[in-house]
Amino acid sequence: MTPLRVLGLAVASVLGASAMAQSHFPAPPTPAGNPVTTPKALLGMALFWEEQMSSTNSVACGTCHQFSHGGVDPRAINQRHPGPDGIPNTADDILGARGVPVRDASGHYSGSTTFGLDPQVTRRKAPTVINAGYQPALFYDGRVANGEFRDPVTNQVVLTGPVALENLVAAPPINSTEMAHTGRTWTEVTNKIATARPLALASNIPTRLANFIGGATTYNQLFEQVYGVGATATPTRIIMAVATYLRTLNSDQSAFDQSIAGQGTLSAEAQRGMTVFNSRHGSAAACSQCHGDISNASHQFGPTPLQTTMYGQLPVPNSHNTGIRPIADDNGVGGITTNQTDMGRFRTPGLRNTSLHGTWFHTGGLTTMAQVVDFYDRGGDFHTNQATEIQPRNLTAQQKSDLVAFLDALTDPRVAAGQAPFDSPRLGSLNNAAPTRSGIGMTGTAGRTPQAVAHEPVVIGGQSATIAVQNVPANAPTFVVWDTVAVTQGYTYAGLQLYVGLYDVAVTYAGTATPSTGGAGFASFPFGVPSLRSLIGTNLYAQWLVFDQGAPLGVTTSDLNHIVVR
Ligand code: HEC
Numbered sequence: 001m002t003p004l005r006v007l008g009l010a011v012a013s014v015l016g017a018s019a020m021a022q023s024h025f026p027a028p029p030t031p032a033g034n035p036v037t038t039p040k041a042l043l044g045m046a047l048f049w050e051e052q053m054s055s056t057n058s059v060a061c062g063t064c065h066q067f068s069h070g071g072v073d074p075r076a077i078n079q080r081h082p083g084p085d086g087i088p089n090t091a092d093d094i095l096g097a098r099g100v101p102v103r104d105a106s107g108h109y110s111g112s113t114t115f116g117l118d119p120q121v122t123r124r125k126a127p128t129v130i131n132a133g134y135q136p137a138l139f140y141d142g143r144v145a146n147g148e149f150r151d152p153v154t155n156q157v158v159l160t161g162p163v164a165l166e167n168l169v170a171a172p173p174i175n176s177t178e179m180a181h182t183g184r185t186w187t188e189v190t191n192k193i194a195t196a197r198p199l200a201l202a203s204n205i206p207t208r209l210a211n212f213i214g215g216a217t218t219y220n221q222l223f224e225q226v227y228g229v230g231a232t233a234t235p236t237r238i239i240m241a242v243a244t245y246l247r248t249l250n251s252d253q254s255a256f257d258q259s260i261a262g263q264g265t266l267s268a269e270a271q272r273g274m275t276v277f278n279s280r281h282g283s284a285a286a287c288s289q290c291h292g293d294i295s296n297a298s299h300q301f302g303p304t305p306l307q308t309t310m311y312g313q314l315p316v317p318n319s320h321n322t323g324i325r326p327i328a329d330d331n332g333v334g335g336i337t338t339n340q341t342d343m344g345r346f347r348t349p350g351l352r353n354t355s356l357h358g359t360w361f362h363t364g365g366l367t368t369m370a371q372v373v374d375f376y377d378r379g380g381d382f383h384t385n386q387a388t389e390i391q392p393r394n395l396t397a398q399q400k401s402d403l404v405a406f407l408d409a410l411t412d413p414r415v416a417a418g419q420a421p422f423d424s425p426r427l428g429s430l431n432n433a434a435p436t437r438s439g440i441g442m443t444g445t446a447g448r449t450p451q452a453v454a455h456e457p458v459v460i461g462g463q464s465a466t467i468a469v470q471n472v473p474a475n476a477p478t479f480v481v482w483d484t485v486a487v488t489q490g491y492t493y494a495g496l497q498l499y500v501g502l503y504d505v506a507v508t509y510a511g512t513a514t515p516s517t518g519g520a521g522f523a524s525f526p527f528g529v530p531s532l533r534s535l536i537g538t539n540l541y542a543q544w545l546v547f548d549q550g551a552p553l554g555v556t557t558s559d560l561n562h563i564v565v566r
């Protein structure tokens with residue numbers, strides 16, 4: 001058996017044999033030191049959907065890469081980075097992905113000039129993880145590549161070859177916008193994961209994953225299952241498992257795939273749209289010249305239908321400046337190579353499942369497929385350093401709608417329906433795992449009403465979660481009043497608007513408020529819950545009490561946080 005066949009079989013056992021039957025893709029390139037096996041892919045799947053991978057228990061890889069949206073972030077439409085001008089709701093805003101608030105290792109919030117205590121939004125949209133295993137270079141600027149993979153702690157080379165995925169997986173858990181507190185190390189990531197209860201925050205865990213997790217109460221037990229008796233979580237093992245899972249996310253069963261495999265025919269519209277996709281229009285290049293490549297040759301010499309399999313294997317560099325934004329907004333590849341000709345170039349994405357994305361391009365700035373087609377039809381928007389292949393096309397209305405029909409025919413029904421290998425747990429963030437807020441605070445100095453802030457689910461075990469308060473006077477002393485019962489409709493006690501029950505009450509001092517802007521401030525309070533399973537499901541209520549000399553009573557209170565220990 002050739003190595004490729006062996007690999008194919010390993011993938012087949014992950015996907016289930018029937019899923020492989022129609023596949024016409026070879027398995028993605030895999031480094032010899034990290035072969036695809038079913039248990040390792042399942043461990044990687046658990047870790048990919050694990051919100052405890054973040055410092056805040058609130059962000060998993062899958063939070064920003066959801067299959068319902070083709071492996072990108074469905075929330076992007078509502079999440080703005082203000083862009084280079086720093087001003088929200090202007091043309092240069094980026095519809096990005098929401099990560100974590102700025103937080104230090106102790107769990108205290110630092111406050112961000114752009115996002116305050118809110119989770120930060122990435123400067124680019126999340127591209128898809130589906131078929132990422134075929135890409136020889138990753139990220140929009142291709143800055144993560146094959147070659148060597150080094151253990152992020154020891155810096156020893158542990159793998160060589162097609163290791164772009166391993167190199168990529170190493171980044172988000174220590175990225176202080178996406179998943180990490182400032183300065184987080186892989187040792188910290190690993191220590192947290194080792195003892196975490198697998199998928200403690202998620203629900204609707206797919207059967208194949210639930211069976212793999214079985215009765216395991218810590219990730220270390222799962223690492224033993226995969227890497228042998230006595231094995232524990234290590235940075236390299238975590239990374240290799242997640243990369244292995246990503247190598248099983250291969251989408252090749254769209255209507256287009258069926259048609260080129262002789263297993264179906266495209267609709268008449270999609271068929272016509274494919275012709276539009278594969279044709280030049282005036283001096284504008286065929287879409288497939290950039291998007292259809294599976295070889296250098298097709299990129300140089302244009303497409304044929306079989307070359308438009310669009311599963312990656314893109315020639316390097318297949319990056320172009322489409323003219324979506326002025327180059328000064330984001331240099332793209334030019335930001336890495338510093339070559340003037342690369343300014344504003346971005347990697348050409350594969351187009352499978354693109355119809356599911358909901359927002360398009362690295363800016364997320366186009367929000368319907370019709371807008372994408374119109375963008376190309378008018379030859380892009382910004383022309384400095386723009387690819388010469390992008391020119392006005394003068395497509396007819398019919399050609400445009402046919403093109404959209406063809407792009408729709410690139411959607412794999414398994415991705416759209418969340419079927420294996422594109423099945424996934426439901427994230428805690430979608431199930432209100434984070435504390436919820438209710439009630440209203442009391443207004444004090446300068447009309448300021450303290451607002452409770454609660455992004456972080458509270459999980460049993462040593463790791464801390466943080467609650468915070470904002471919109472209080474700078475430098476004001478702050479306290480948290482805790483109880484296990486609450487009066488959610490509120491009541492007045494000694495002139496204070498209260499919601500905590502004053503039943504099991506405890507008060508903790510949370511320090512003086514850090515100044516933010518205009519005399520306002522914020523405070524945060526990291527706390528942990530012991531590793532006692534009996535605590536799971538415990539209700540905790542917290543309300544902030546703020547010393548505010550300008551308030552009638554000299555004290556104000558915030559709204560209420562309701563925390564359910566998970
Ligand atoms: C806060 C949102 C967020 C989280 C969490 C996140 N990502 Fe991403 N991901 C992004 C963004 C944004 C990019 C693109 C960045 C760029 O191009 O500069 C990206 C890029 C990628 C890519 C590259 C795809 C390509 O074609 O270039 C892969 C693969 C990926 N992420 C996997 C992961 C994995 C695995 C994790 C968890 C360890 C993860 N991501 C966590 C937002 C996120």
Ligand code: HEC
Pocket residue numbers: 277285286287288289290291319320321322324346347348349351354357359360361362363372373376377387389390403
């Ligand atoms: C010169 C090369 C080139 C040509 C020609 C081209 N594209 Fe693109 N396309 C790109 C690049 C590069 C990107 C990524 C740009 C970015 O994100 O800023 C892209 C992005 C896209 C996206 C967004 C994908 C996503 O999920 O965000 C779609 C859809 C798309 N192109 C469709 C088309 C269609 C349809 C045509 C023909 C009308 C076409 N492209 C022609 C290079 C090209």
